[in-house]
Amino acid sequence: MHLLVLTERSGGSAELLPGLEFLDHSVQDAPLQPDSLQAMRRCDVVLIDATVDLRRAAGASRAASLHEPARPVVVVMPEGALAAIKVTWGFDDWLLPQVSPAELETRLRLARDRAETDQPQRAANVGDLVVDEDSYQVRLRGEPLDLTYKEFELLKALANAPNRVFTRELLLQEVWGYDYFGGSRTVDVHIRRLRAKLGPEYEQMIVTVRGVGYKLVPPGQRTHRGPEDLEEEASAAS
Numbered sequence: 390m391h392l393l394v395l396t397e398r399s400g401g402s403a404e405l406l407p408g409l410e411f412l413d414h415s416v417q418d419a420p421l422q423p424d425s426l427q428a429m430r431r432c433d434v435v436l437i438d439a440t441v442d443l444r445r446a447a448g449a450s451r452a453a454s455l456h457e458p459a460r461p462v463v464v465v466m467p468e469g470a471l472a473a474i475k476v477t478w479g480f481d482d483w484l485l486p487q488v489s490p491a492e493l494e495t496r497l498r499l500a501r502d503r504a505e506t507d508q509p510q511r512a513a514n515v516g517d518l519v520v521d522e523d524s525y526q527v528r529l530r531g532e533p534l535d536l537t538y539k540e541f542e543l544l545k546a547l548a549n550a551p552n553r554v555f556t557r558e559l560l561l562q563e564v565w566g567y568d569y570f571g572g573s574r575t576v577d578v579h580i581r582r583l584r585a586k587l588g589p590e591y592e593q594m595i596v597t598v599r600g601v602g603y604k605l606v607p608p609g610q611r612t613h614r615g616p617e618d619l620e621e622e623a624s625a626a627s
Contacts, residue, residue: 390414390501393428393460395421395449396438405438405465411490414497421445426453427566429460433501439466439474440486447478454479461500513548516608518587518594520548534586539564543579547595547605556602576602 392414394402401418402409409416419425421438426449429435435453439446446464453462461481466474468485482500484493513520519528525541527534536544542564547555555563557573565575580603584592596606 390433392416392434393432394418394436395425397421408488408490408493412494421449426456429456434497435460435462437464439464443473450478450480461504463500515548515551520545540579540583544583551605551607554598554601554604
């Protein structure tokens, strides 16, 4: 299991939860601040240090509970502060810093397992298009499409919010990450490839919003790509 621990302690997770030393998990320490939540994509459980600053811990817990992708959130706090904890923090479980290794292991495992059990089937359906996050497969009229990882992630982002306009910058963050330094033309190139793989009948589902970005429109709501789409695509390709 990979754990993300948000803490401001100088000794990091080893100081916050000594019991972790006896468990076979990979642990990533990060500051107790919003930017650290970007690492949630690579973790199984998020642990938040509420032993020093309750206000910041509560804010981090709420932010983590609303973050995508969703991950179980466990708050670590001293016994004397338990009266201050509230359900509005959005946490899944809580721990005392001096928790035994056996209890720590059990609580972490149960938090992860509950999250996996409660998670609905992650598949976006837009007309004849099905984007299945669990199998990493896209089907069009029941037939699988051969997409690269980035093409899949790009189509998934669009399909999870049909008719929502995504700027190129937002798509770069969603698919390539905050540490990607390439330009927005990368998005345009992948959009062209996606349209080609969708084929002439369905390529019009991905609509260019002039000067902004792209959106995915269910079949029947869009019958053709207008001149503004073609003009912008030609500019991006040049």
